[in-house]
Amino acid sequence: MQSIHARFRVAHDGFTLDVDLLLPGRGVSALFGASGSGKTTCLRAIAGLEHAPGGTLSVNGEVWQDDSRGLFVPTHQRPLGYVFQEASLFPHLSIRRNLEYGMRRVPERDRKVSLDHAVELLGIAPLLERMPDWLSGGEKQRVAIARALATSPRILLMDEPLAALDLARKQEILPYLERLHDELEIPLIYVSHAPDEVARLADHLVVLEQGRAVASGPLGETLARLDLPIRLGEDAGVVLEGEIAEIDQAWHLARVAFAGGSLWVRDSGVPIRQHVRVRILARDISIALEPHADSSILNVLPATVEELADDTHPALALVKLNAAGAPLVARITRRSAARLVLRQGLAVWAQIKAVALVG
Amino acid sequence: MLTDEALAAVWLTLRLASVTTILLFLVGTPIAWWLARTRSWLKAPVGALVALPLVLPPTVIGFYLLVVMGPQGPIGQLTQALGLGVLPFTFRGLVVGSVIYSMPFVVQPLQNAFDAIGERPLEVAATLRAGPWDRFFTVVLPLARPGFITAGILGFAHTVGEFGVVLMIGGNIPDKTRVVSVQIYDHVEALEYTQAHWLSAGMLAFSFAVLLALHASGSGKRKSGGK
Numbered sequence: 261m262q263s264i265h266a267r268f269r270v271a272h273d274g275f276t277l278d279v280d281l282l283l284p285g286r287g288v289s290a291l292f293g294a295s296g297s298g299k300t301t302c303l304r305a306i307a308g309l310e311h312a313p314g315g316t317l318s319v320n321g322e323v324w325q326d327d328s329r330g331l332f333v334p335t336h337q338r339p340l341g342y343v344f345q346e347a348s349l350f351p352h353l354s355i356r357r358n359l360e361y362g363m364r365r366v367p368e369r370d371r372k373v374s375l376d377h378a379v380e381l382l383g384i385a386p387l388l389e390r391m392p393d394w395l396s397g398g399e400k401q402r403v404a405i406a407r408a409l410a411t412s413p414r415i416l417l418m419d420e421p422l423a424a425l426d427l428a429r430k431q432e433i434l435p436y437l438e439r440l441h442d443e444l445e446i447p448l449i450y451v452s453h454a455p456d457e458v459a460r461l462a463d464h465l466v467v468l469e470q471g472r473a474v475a476s477g478p479l480g481e482t483l484a485r486l487d488l489p490i491r492l493g494e495d496a497g498v499v500l501e502g503e504i505a506e507i508d509q510a511w512h513l514a515r516v517a518f519a520g521g522s523l524w525v526r527d528s529g530v531p532i533r534q535h536v537r538v539r540i541l542a543r544d545i546s547i548a549l550e551p552h553a554d555s556s557i558l559n560v561l562p563a564t565v566e567e568l569a570d571d572t573h574p575a576l577a578l579v580k581l582n583a584a585g586a587p588l589v590a591r592i593t594r595r596s597a598a599r600l601v602l603r604q605g606l607a608v609w610a611q612i613k614a615v616a617l618v619g
Numbered sequence: 620m621l622t623d624e625a626l627a628a629v630w631l632t633l634r635l636a637s638v639t640t641i642l643l644f645l646v647g648t649p650i651a652w653w654l655a656r657t658r659s660w661l662k663a664p665v666g667a668l669v670a671l672p673l674v675l676p677p678t679v680i681g682f683y684l685l686v687v688m689g690p691q692g693p694i695g696q697l698t699q700a701l702g703l704g705v706l707p708f709t710f711r712g713l714v715v716g717s718v719i720y721s722m723p724f725v726v727q728p729l730q731n732a733f734d735a736i737g738e739r740p741l742e743v744a745a746t747l748r749a750g751p752w753d754r755f756f757t758v759v760l761p762l763a764r765p766g767f768i769t770a771g772i773l774g775f776a777h778t779v780g781e782f783g784v785v786l787m788i789g790g791n792i793p794d795k796t797r798v799v800s801v802q803i804y805d806h807v808e809a810l811e812y813t814q815a816h817w818l819s820a821g822m823l824a825f826s827f828a829v830l831l832a833l834h835a836s837g838s839g840k841r842k843s844g845g846k
Contacts, residue, residue: 350758
């Protein structure tokens, strides 16, 4: 029963959200889509902030909404944590009182996360006695996350928690979110329109478009689907999971080993054996029939062509490759595809121009 | 200086304004909350009804109150059936009149304060396990505090300054309905200008102090609300 099942239909002001989602009961599920795709409405419906009539929702075996039985648990009785886009701290309470607000309303036997732990996880100990007005945007958002955690929620919902922040503040918070991802036992649903955040944090990806879920599945598989890169545009690409296997001190490189082989990336100080993710954009992969020893490209993987598809622009094609089990997507011109006579099952070499370590 | 009569009028006025202000908080808060949150079509008519005393001559309000609270009026019949007698020309009657007369001065600042809070803090509180009453007392009340201060000051001061309604439904009974404004009128009628001066100057100073307090609290609010 470790899963989240949500079925909602909300229609207002010419917009319809119509989703039937089955999400894993652990890890990070990203609801990804452009603004107006319905991802925030979906999250609000899960929290009960919006009542989608006729909907059903169960979270790890607990039913929170089933209108056919007249059941709708009001938000304040759902054991969830919610982080809004703007931190929305209570301006009349100190940071400590903000953190305690939710925790004190949870019965003692249900408190699994201590205030100290939440404070430590988000690194906000020095802020406790201040008032919210004196905090920076990034600090406020960290307090808001800790405040939600301190209620020992059974699910954590985040509505674009980084969208209102500048790049530097984002970089400040992302490591904390990664820590949540690694340390929390509870499912986290993360709404975002930023592909880089999704690549870093998500385990499961739901792509929403005009109120409908056009894809839902494990991150790696879903990103490698050829019908999605079209929607992702320049951000199309895959994410591979692996671990640091070797560090080349002389050339400042690190080798990431994953199921289908290994890739060299810039050494960013991540220790050996550390679990990491790498992101490879479709536009950074080119295809050759022979391995070129005379090129500057460091990472060349043997692969077979699995699928070919048209991209949005008529000059471009998308090629799905299988590199010993690891899915890759390459964006090349259709002329090149024709010249190389690419077809399903053909053995090729994937030349990877850039690999980003995303955490 | 002040005669015993005048002192009694001052005491009565303060009592009336205090009781009225307390009742206005109790009645006006739910009305203001409803007006700030509802999407019902009744919002506009109810809002207009509450604001009526702003534009109506006090004598008109007093006249109608006299009619409905009188022995033949619907409220009069009700109060008689409840064994309360009739309300006109009693302190209770004055309180009822004052509550209606000063209602917009309490409801409007509160409604503005509730509007300004918006939905977000309430939603946040709900996700932090606070039920509806809990949210009202721990989030709305503290955030709307400047609105409550303004509403209290305006409601109290406006009740102190009323004249027309009192004259219509209260008459001029010492210790029961003769408030300061009526007492001043009496003094002037009797050509007792010295006594009229004392009371009038007192009212002037009081009114000035009220407005000063209001402005001071207003600027204080701006400072703490600054982002």
